[in-house]
Amino acid sequence: xxxxxxxxxxxxxxxxxxxxxxxxxxxxxxxxxxxxxxxxxxxxxxxxxxxxxxxxxxxxxxxxxxxxxxxxxxxxxxxxxxxxxxxxxxxxxxxxxxxxxxxxxxxxxxxxxxxxxxxxxx
Numbered sequence: 560x561x562x563x564x565x566x567x568x569x570x571x572x573x574x575x576x577x578x579x580x581x582x583x584x585x586x587x588x589x590x591x592x593x594x595x596x597x598x599x600x601x602x603x604x605x606x607x608x609x610x611x612x613x614x615x616x617x618x619x620x621x622x623x624x625x626x627x628x629x630x631x632x633x634x635x636x637x638x639x640x641x642x643x644x645x646x647x648x649x650x651x652x653x654x655x656x657x658x659x660x661x662x663x664x665x666x667x668x669x670x671x672x673x674x675x676x677x678x679x680x681x
Contacts, residue, residue, distance in 0.1 A: 567678040573601035583612040588626040592635050603677040608641025638665040638673035
């Protein structure tokens with residue numbers, strides 16, 4: 560896993576790069592959060608869709624909800640870059656829509672959209 564920091568004013572966003580699945584369960588999510596904060600000092604970060612297990616996108620597993628709840632509790636913000644149109648689940652589409660309306664989690668198509676979303680929140 561490699562990390563870099565994008566800074567805009569006083570806002571810093573960690574960009575996590577890896578070809579591996581980084582979050583396959585709740586503990587992985589906590590470990591990733593701790594690593595990002597330790598390595599970069601950032602409370603906002605970007606990962607790619609392929610860094611999440613497919614179970615994350617199956618809402619019935621509750622993994623997405625559990626991860627987002629943990630990150631909310633620890634004031635960590637995350638943007639996921641990917642192609643989310645491939646999922647047929649109306650529940651998942653609604654979940655992604657609701658996340659994108661908030662200030663904590665974003666599901667976007669590219670790195671610039673992720674940076675814009677995360678730099679735009681405090």
